[in-house]
Amino acid sequence: MKMRGSLRLIFKIKNIIMIKLDYTDWNIVNLASSILKAFWEKSFYNSLKELDYMKDSKNVVLIVLDWLGYKFLEKYGKWTIFKKYLKRSLTSTFLSTTTSALITLQTWMAPQQHGLIARKTFFKEVWAIIKFFPFKG
Numbered sequence: 812m813k814m815r816g817s818l819r820l821i822f823k824i825k826n827i828i829m830i831k832l833d834y835t836d837w838n839i840v841n842l843a844s845s846i847l848k849a850f851w852e853k854s855f856y857n858s859l860k861e862l863d864y865m866k867d868s869k870n871v872v873l874i875v876l877d878w879l880g881y882k883f884l885e886k887y888g889k890w891t892i893f894k895k896y897l898k899r900s901l902t903s904t905f906l907s908t909t910t911s912a913l914i915t916l917q918t919w920m921a922p923q924q925h926g927l928i929a930r931k932t933f934f935k936e937v938w939a940i941i942k943f944f945p946f947k948g
Contacts, residue, residue, distance in 0.1 A: 834921055838902045839912055843919045846871055854919055861898070875916065877909050910943055 834840045835857050842862070844854035849865035865871055879893075881900035888894045904911045904922050911928045918925050926932075933940050 832902050832905050837899065839904060840915055840919075840921045842873075842901060843916050846873065847919045855924075856919075856921065873916070875913070877912075914943070 832838060837859065840856050841859050844856040845858040845862040845865060847854045848858045849862070849868065849871065881897075884891070884893055884897055888897075904915050906922065906928045908928055908930075910930050911922045914925055914927045915921060922928055927943060931940050931942050
């Protein structure tokens with residue numbers, strides 16, 4: 812099974828597909844880089860060529876819907892506004908936690924640069940556990 816874009820098939824075991832992340836194309840890191848490139852400067856990561864038109868924009872609104880997956884929309888969202896404007900899928904970060912992904916979008920850096928992968932992280936420099944998203948859900 813061959814996949815396009817940033818999805819690279821590693822192996823398949825009992826219907827579980829493992830996907831290797833690729834920060835060169837169609838990842839949320841590239842989405843963040845496209846926004847950064849449109850308004851300020853060049854990012855360390857590649858931007859998405861399909862979003863180059865943003866450089867002529869005055870404002871960009873990014874709406875993130877956590878847990879709303881591409882395959883779910885393909886299957887159940889046929890008559891929704893999301894399906895109407897759906898172009899293709901993006902891969903997330905590794906670890907693909909909400910915290911890691913949201914901080915990637917906020918800092919324009921991949922988790923290996925920002926290092927924040929969980930809601931709570933221990934920082935030895937201040938000898939404390941810091942909660943990044945202290946709200947209860």
